[in-house]
Amino acid sequence: MNTAENKMISKSYSHGLLIPGMLVYGIIFVLPTVVSFYFSLTRWDLLHVEFIGLDNFKTFLTQPSTRTAIPHTLVYAIITCVCKVILALAIAVILSNEKIKSRTYLKSLIYSSCILSTVAVGITFTQLMHPSKGLINQALRVLGLPTYKFLTDKNMALGSVMFVDVWRGLGTAMVIYLSGLGAISKDYYEAAAIDGATGWKQFTKITLPLLVPSINSVLTLSLIGGLKSYELLWTMTSGGPGYSTEILGTVIYKLFARSSYGLATAGNVLMFIIVCAIIFPLNSYISKKTVEL
């Protein structure tokens, strides 16, 4: 009986259907990831390989053009992620209130920025943040406030791009929260109201604990997105002024463009290590906090 059943399974669910997908994924994604560990230890021009040990990593972590990339990447990813997690939660909680008549409109409008291409958003905001005639500075001038060189001041550029990143990414986080909030049964709130718990207490004792899965996915998605990000920074500042907005994504591209393939691969391996070192412990920590319904 058992062998007949096994035979039926292997016949009806043939491994053949698994092959096309795994083949593309294996050759284009898995194989490069695996060999990247070896090539990061070499001087490499795509044809000739020379093993040089950990030299690439030493260079990457000491050269002025690359050594700031890791701290910048961490700052960029963590700050944009925290802003999205908190701001989107606040917006979603407000919009989940059924008394707000324009909630569908507001939800669509806030989400609309997420469907636009990052390059288009980057180009538009670069002009809005123009140091002398940009609209933001025009508005500040009208209000009698000091103007800023948003993208050309070393101390402001990274922050300005982070602002645009949050502007663009907020919608996705908000939509995820809204569906999480929609799944929380109204009974909990009614029961809490009878027991005398109001507003803030309901939020911290009911909403937040039951929303942990949504918070987890917003956190993970935006953190991974931030660590891998590249497009917005490349469009708005290209890593400048100086090296003040270099992150791993821009540095790897620049090294690739000037054919330093081994060094670029080392940067990629560092990105891989950072992503894994942050995401896996974080996920296991949060899954412990998840409340069973």
Next chain:
Amino acid sequence: MVKRRSVWSILGEVLAILVTGITHWVVYYFAIINACKTRAEAAQLNLKLPKEWAFIDNLKYVWNFNNRVFLRSFFNSVTITVLSIIMVIFVASMAAWIMQRRGGFITKWSDKIVLAGLTTPLAVVPTFWVLRTLHLNNTIPGIVLVEVALIFPFSCMLYKDFCNNLPREIDEAAIIDGCGPLQLFFRVAFPLMKPITSAIIILRSLVVYNDFTNPMYFLQGSKSSTVQLTIYLFQSTFVTDYGRLFTAVLLVCIPPVLLFLLLNKQIMEGVTMGAVKG
């Protein structure tokens, strides 16, 4: 139980509408109105209505610029998007179907490797090297394969969750009626996966169309460049010609905006699919 709305609640709503008006509508209006201006007027970068409406002129200029490079790259973008999505739908649904339906060593490990791809960043240089070895760098088939490999893990996960809820009794009935593995999948299982297939088509096509990083690496300086690369280059070509620059920006945004206006509800629902694991 129905309470009257407090003044604060109404005030809050008005405030929310005003704030989003500034953060979103002003940004969109800025891009649109400046696309309608001549070079001299657009250089002011303000929100005033144009004295001379130049949108049609700008459109003609962008359209014909550099042997219609915009049109060509737009066509490439659409081709890449369509091919990648069709391919990923087939390979991911088939793979997920097998991974969900049968156990064993091969499926278990495939599953783990695919899951790892959800977080792992693409190793760009070795990927470039692989494509070059296969003579696929700077070609449309090459970038299509990269896009497929990148969307594969997420699509697989969605399909697998969906197959989990498809009752096995359906398969058994089909097998008894004499369906082979291919018939079982294409005639029985795949049609049932329609809801998740459409979610993947809608959301992933936005991702592929808007992708900038991968064409930047894998379609360098080639004729098959995409529309995102083209507007990126326009930024330095039309450096002070903001009217034409914003015209190009608007043109690039037309397909996603149309999709958003037509399928607003499906897009919003699609975003949450797979975002929260049950």
